[in-house]
Amino acid sequence: MLNKRKILAGFVHIGLFLTIVTGCGRNDGRIINHSDTNEVTVTILFDSQIEQDGIRAVAADIEKKYNIKTEIETRPTGVEGHEIIKTRLATGDMTDLVFYNSGSLVQALNPEENFVDLKNEPFMKDVLEPFKKSVMVNGKVFGAPVGNAFAGGWLYNKKVYKELGLSIPKTWNELMANSEKIKGAGKTAVIGTYKEQWTSQLIVLADNHNVIAEYPTFAEDLTSHKVNIATTPTALRSFEKLSEVYQKGYLNSDFQSASINDGLKMLAEGTGVQYPYMSKGLMEIAKQYPDQMNDIGFFPQPGDNPDSNGLTIFMPAAIYVNKNTQNLEAAKKWVEYFISPEGVKTYQANKTPIGPLPLKGVNVPDHVMPAVKDILTYFESEKVTPALEFLSPLKGPNLPQITTKVGSGTISAQQGAQLYDQDLEIQAKQLGLKGW
Amino acid sequence: MNKLANKTYTYYFLLPAGIVYFVFFLLPTIMSLFFSMTWWTLTDWKFIGFENFVTFLTEPSLNIGFKNTLIYAVVTSGLKVIIGLLLGVFLSSKLKTVGFIRSMVFFPTLLSTIAVGIAFTMMMHPSQGIINIVLSGLGIVGPDWLGDTKIALLSVALVDVWKGIGMATVIFIAGIMSIPEDYYEALMMDGGNAWHKFKSIILPLSRPAMNTVIILSFIGGLRSFDLIWTMTKGGPGFSTDLIASIIYKQYQAGFFGLSTAGNVILFILVSALAFPLYAYLNKKEVDL
Numbered sequence: 098m099l100n101k102r103k104i105l106a107g108f109v110h111i112g113l114f115l116t117i118v119t120g121c122g123r124n125d126g127r128i129i130n131h132s133d134t135n136e137v138t139v140t141i142l143f144d145s146q147i148e149q150d151g152i153r154a155v156a157a158d159i160e161k162k163y164n165i166k167t168e169i170e171t172r173p174t175g176v177e178g179h180e181i182i183k184t185r186l187a188t189g190d191m192t193d194l195v196f197y198n199s200g201s202l203v204q205a206l207n208p209e210e211n212f213v214d215l216k217n218e219p220f221m222k223d224v225l226e227p228f229k230k231s232v233m234v235n236g237k238v239f240g241a242p243v244g245n246a247f248a249g250g251w252l253y254n255k256k257v258y259k260e261l262g263l264s265i266p267k268t269w270n271e272l273m274a275n276s277e278k279i280k281g282a283g284k285t286a287v288i289g290t291y292k293e294q295w296t297s298q299l300i301v302l303a304d305n306h307n308v309i310a311e312y313p314t315f316a317e318d319l320t321s322h323k324v325n326i327a328t329t330p331t332a333l334r335s336f337e338k339l340s341e342v343y344q345k346g347y348l349n350s351d352f353q354s355a356s357i358n359d360g361l362k363m364l365a366e367g368t369g370v371q372y373p374y375m376s377k378g379l380m381e382i383a384k385q386y387p388d389q390m391n392d393i394g395f396f397p398q399p400g401d402n403p404d405s406n407g408l409t410i411f412m413p414a415a416i417y418v419n420k421n422t423q424n425l426e427a428a429k430k431w432v433e434y435f436i437s438p439e440g441v442k443t444y445q446a447n448k449t450p451i452g453p454l455p456l457k458g459v460n461v462p463d464h465v466m467p468a469v470k471d472i473l474t475y476f477e478s479e480k481v482t483p484a485l486e487f488l489s490p491l492k493g494p495n496l497p498q499i500t501t502k503v504g505s506g507t508i509s510a511q512q513g514a515q516l517y518d519q520d521l522e523i524q525a526k527q528l529g530l531k532g533w
Numbered sequence: 534m535n536k537l538a539n540k541t542y543t544y545y546f547l548l549p550a551g552i553v554y555f556v557f558f559l560l561p562t563i564m565s566l567f568f569s570m571t572w573w574t575l576t577d578w579k580f581i582g583f584e585n586f587v588t589f590l591t592e593p594s595l596n597i598g599f600k601n602t603l604i605y606a607v608v609t610s611g612l613k614v615i616i617g618l619l620l621g622v623f624l625s626s627k628l629k630t631v632g633f634i635r636s637m638v639f640f641p642t643l644l645s646t647i648a649v650g651i652a653f654t655m656m657m658h659p660s661q662g663i664i665n666i667v668l669s670g671l672g673i674v675g676p677d678w679l680g681d682t683k684i685a686l687l688s689v690a691l692v693d694v695w696k697g698i699g700m701a702t703v704i705f706i707a708g709i710m711s712i713p714e715d716y717y718e719a720l721m722m723d724g725g726n727a728w729h730k731f732k733s734i735i736l737p738l739s740r741p742a743m744n745t746v747i748i749l750s751f752i753g754g755l756r757s758f759d760l761i762w763t764m765t766k767g768g769p770g771f772s773t774d775l776i777a778s779i780i781y782k783q784y785q786a787g788f789f790g791l792s793t794a795g796n797v798i799l800f801i802l803v804s805a806l807a808f809p810l811y812a813y814l815n816k817k818e819v820d821l
Contacts, residue, residue: 176785179785179787184575187574207574207576294766351680494783498594499594501769501770507682527788529572
């Protein structure tokens with residue numbers, strides 16, 4: 098009897114011991130089954146929504162050229178994806194290469210701890226400076242660009258503009274005058290698609306060129322908390338513009354529940370004439386409304402001074418190298434080929450380019466949509482400013498909700514800007530910025 | 534045999550369950566209490582006392598959730614009790630098709646909340662949704678169910694009621710069925726009508742069932758998340774943000790300490806409301 102008990106107790110002990118050991122142990126040792134020592138496999142993680150054909154084509158090239166295999170993993174898009182990346186970085190379970198946003202979002206990932214500094218890599222010399230700035234922390238450069246830059250601004254229906262005898266507005270007042278005429282003609286002057294709440298931010302975000310033109314150090318001053326948005330008239334103006342569009346009744350009646358697809362449909366069909374959005378909407382237009390593609394044009398959000406008219410741009414996503422990678426050389430080679438002229442050519446095959454790449458020596462082909470030509474003119478004359486989130490690590494997570502409220506008249510521009518200041522304060526404290 | 538071993542060996546058999554309970558329930562609770570008082574990035578943390586709680590309770594974008602959550606919980610649990618009781622009375626009668634109707638009422642409970650949310654979001658579209666198309670056929674201009682900040686929260690609450698009513702009804706049916714026939718016979722002897730039957734027998738004697746429904750649906754309403762997130766994501770603006778959806782957004786933004794503080798607050802809130810409610814309802818129960 099005693100023996101049996103002892104044996105049983107022994108089993109229980111062993112069982113518990115095993116539970117604890119396996120529970121706390123971390124499986125760090127990856128099983129490496131290289132049959133051929135020359136063959137390396139690089140793992141790569143990207144957003145499942147992005148266009149993958151180009152990346153897969155590049156990966157095939159790399160395998161042929163360097164005998165580096167690529168293993169692709171995908172993640173959900175948007176904030177859920179952001180969480181996955183954070184968690185995987187924190188638990189040391191990240192792929193060798195990571196595709197992710199540039200700008201303020203990547204700052205939140207603590208790049209200095211998690212990614213390899215690419216500043217001194219020879220292949221980075223072709224990357225243009227504005228892009229480098231968007232992936233830079235303390236002078237270190239962490240990413241290489243994926244694809245083209247986007248523009249934030251107003252898509253418009255050229256046909257209706259012609260019918261009504263309107264010209265491209267160079268100031269906000271001209272834009273409002275145009276809208277009044279469009280409204281008078283019985284059409285929707287400004288398309289709102291607040292079902293996808295983030296689209297309500299565009300009037301504020303795309304105004305950054307005008308803000309910086311009037312107040313060149315605004316981004317730095319905001320980051321160091323020298324100024325707030327609500328108390329800086331130039332920055333507050335962006336919220337006022339958003340509010341004005343609603344107050345004057347220019348929006349479609351169902352702007353609260355219309356989706357991006359509804360908005361693009363209105364624009365293509367000409368029932369809605371102006372749509373504050375991003376140039377990536379042009380890809381969808383090219384896909385869904387190829388016949389109307391040439392009716393769509395683009396102009397930047399105008400400011401109050403016609404002389405400083407220019408474009409707010411959003412940097413492309415970037416490719417980062419995991420600091421804990423065991424295939425550092427192969428991963429770097431992957432990136433090098435990806436941004437080489439040859440790699441870019443493979444990546445862009447069968448694609449409608451909708452903006453310029455931030456790489457030297459890579460040009461956009463001539464056969465682009467008219468709206469893209471509109472955008473490129475601004476790039477060529479260098480009248481561009483990156484959006485605020487590429488100049489400052491700050492971008493309050495509640496901006497979409499706040500702009501929805503301002504843009505639907507629930508609160509005033511002033512109240513919205515104050516709310517956003519509070520939102521920034523929470524974020525700045527979380528990021529541990531100085532001066533907050 | 535050793536006397537001590539004789540006394541303590543039985544506890545060894547509690548250990549496996551005890552360890553599971555400790556590792557998966559107690560430890561996370563203690564850890565979340567701790568991390569709610571830190572600035573936390575998953576890899577690094579700094580103790581900051583009650584600052585997260587102060588932020589959570591004072592920021593307008595965060596504390597709007599308290600009001601909405603209470604409205605949501607009261608509306609959903611109230612409607613579930615009233616409609617569930619009526620349906621329960623109706624479906625515990627001796628109707629021929631009662632089995633069929635019972636399954637019809639219970640059916641929504643079996644559906645995935647996400648699927649229900651997506652389906653109703655489409656049906657509630659102001660111009661293309663079937664609800665407003667039907668209403669306009671009747672000559673009524675339907676509202677923008679999910680786009681109007683004044684009614685969006687109630688629209689979602691109604692969908693929640695539709696989905697949860699089956700469970701409430703089933704609990705009520707069980708409660709009503711367990712009332713002994715003797716009471717009805719006594720009532721017939723005294724010449725009571727159907728209203729008396731409902732008021733004097735069914736209502737007081739199905740009290741345990743009602744209390745279960747109130748408690749379950751009230752707690753469910755307080756911590757509701759999935760339906761709101763599928764249908765409105767807390768929008769338009771913050772008008773349908775519940776505590777749970779706000780916490781989720783803080784996690785998404787990477788504010789781990791802050792969102793953990795939100796979870797602790799939600800835990801305290803649910804306990805502070807549910808326990809007194811439970812005690813109060815139990816006191817009012819009558820013995821059969």
